[in-house]
Amino acid sequence: MTRPGRPAGPTSDTEAVVLTAALDLLLSEGPTALTAQRLFQVTGVSRSTVYRHWPTPAAVLAALIDVAPIPAEAPSGDLAKDLHAEVDRLCDRLRDRPVGAFLQALVVAAETDLRHRYVSDLLAPFHEVLRAAGVPDDEREDGVAMIASPLLLDALLLDRTAARDRAHRIADTFTASRSRK
Amino acid sequence: MTRPGRPAGPTSDTEAVVLTAALDLLLSEGPTALTAQRLFQVTGVSRSTVYRHWPTPAAVLAALIDVAPIPAEAPSGDLAKDLHAEVDRLCDRLRDRPVGAFLQALVVAAETDLRHRYVSDLLAPFHEVLRAAGVPDDEREDGVAMIASPLLLDALLLDRTAARDRAHRIADTFTASRSRK
Amino acid sequence: MTRPGRPAGPTSDTEAVVLTAALDLLLSEGPTALTAQRLFQVTGVSRSTVYRHWPTPAAVLAALIDVAPIPAEAPSGDLAKDLHAEVDRLCDRLRDRPVGAFLQALVVAAETDLRHRYVSDLLAPFHEVLRAAGVPDDEREDGVAMIASPLLLDALLLDRTAARDRAHRIADTFTASRSRK
Amino acid sequence: MTRPGRPAGPTSDTEAVVLTAALDLLLSEGPTALTAQRLFQVTGVSRSTVYRHWPTPAAVLAALIDVAPIPAEAPSGDLAKDLHAEVDRLCDRLRDRPVGAFLQALVVAAETDLRHRYVSDLLAPFHEVLRAAGVPDDEREDGVAMIASPLLLDALLLDRTAARDRAHRIADTFTASRSRK
DNA sequence: ATTTAACCGAGACGGTACGTCCCGTCTTTAC
């Protein structure tokens, strides 16, 4: 026997309209635009409704991240090749925007948990590639950091397209340093 | 022939009081606290006066950066040694806070120019060290990026103390890869 | 021939629960508390249900008045004695609260019809007493007004206990003025 | 040596515009219309400004009362004549509205102090008349109550024009009862 | 010593956003 009454949560219409607009806003106006006020102006969904379901901008952000997951790709086991592929994939995603905007939004909205979750998701493919190539844990950490960090920093702090060539060169450096051991 | 009358600009008292408080605020309450309102509440210097001299929060931030410059240190020419020294210095400064808070403030306040200027200043010592050791330009870029970026990312995005050991290991990797050529 | 289906109107449970709570609310929080929202919070009866049966706060008020009628008492025919008795009864009822609160509620809720009805009910015993003593119509109006009005004014406008002694003195004045004719 | 800075309080313009409109609103829409919101809609003076100077509707009401004082008239010493004159004056003022609306507003806005003050001001002329005629204190209270209360009740609770004739008759009753002692 | 320009504080004012609360209507579900 279930409770009577209408089921809780936003109508599917409402949810779709709001989150779609939220993503647009995030990309076009930056993270500070994710307010109930702004969402209302853009969608016509009333302020009350927005507040009801997403009480804070961080809640909107969290819903957005859940909605736009990161597609995976199987590593081939060839370290150099896989690494270069992942570098390209990350650069593409940073260039195509959502990711960079998300990173800035995460800094502004100041949700440490969300930040860690999102960054882990971003770096996961690199870890997987190195693990598949048999790189031990501590070296793996170093490798991911030196290859990916500069890219994230470009997108997040310096507002410029990620330096793809440099990342490839660093990947080579890492691969070479490993093969020599 | 100079114009008569009192010279423009804030009284030295006013300026010192406000900027000192501004730094405190930035570190204790984050970049969004750098408003005329908040500065008035903290210092007693009236809102009018604050607006007169620093019309926007970004202006306060800029004045702060000018006021707290980064001390330099002469490189010895020994690449490995100098690099490790610089890693330690950067980690120290990130740990002792102002730098991390500044970085976040720069993301929030969205002043691209200021960001570039500040990051260049932070990375300048590394560039100098590598230049003193005779590393050519393109390799220098790569080295600085792979060593320093992970540290900045820790402080800026992940809100955790910079991974000092990892940075030292990456510095070794870089040094080794060079000597092998 | 009656209509099929369940008879209209609230379940007796629901009605009793809501109106009891409504009276409490009126006395403890004043007339503005008689909202569907507030009644739901207090009774647990859902907002929908309250709206269904009493679409406006005034409807609740009207139902309350119907529910709490004024008990009558037979006049003895002795003018002075009956008048003093009625003065005491009115003062008691004003002191014991519901009546004063009702009056204020009627001013706030702005239902002229209800007001007249309620005030007539309050003054009816006085009219009856005077009629039983053979006072002609126009003098009766005057008498009721001069004796009862000050009491209602105390309770309604000045928020203080009705001046019982003064009312008795005025009743005496009225009685004396009649007997002299 | 005075404090520096701009003198406090609303600009004379602002004050005049708002209070004039407030009186209009009170008379045309009733006491519940004295909100910052409504005053803004009517005057164009921004909500902020209204709140700054009159934080509550009761404050507006108080300012209104201060602004529209009650004109006095010297008693001649002839009790019957003066009483009838005052009855007429009160009836006129109740008919010409502001007073009746004020009374209702005072019930709604629920400021006991203000109510007492305002009612005392209303009744003061009657007290003065009786005092001038040498009526002792306790009888004076009774007289004012029996004559004036019915009038106030008409205007306040029953929304009808004050019963002028009845009041005159009651005044006569009072005068007669005194002369017989 | 007197201009003269700039200082500084206090506050008015219009405006916008915020987050909360309530209202009245509607829809979905259960009994």
Add this chain to the structure above:
DNA sequence: GTAAAGACGGGACGTACCGTCTCGGTTAAAT
């Protein structure tokens, strides 16, 4: 058909800032 639970648009509320402005009084340089 009653009742419960809740979505939704709409609006008011009171607060907090923001940026501009106006008014006073003070201060320091240049004449």
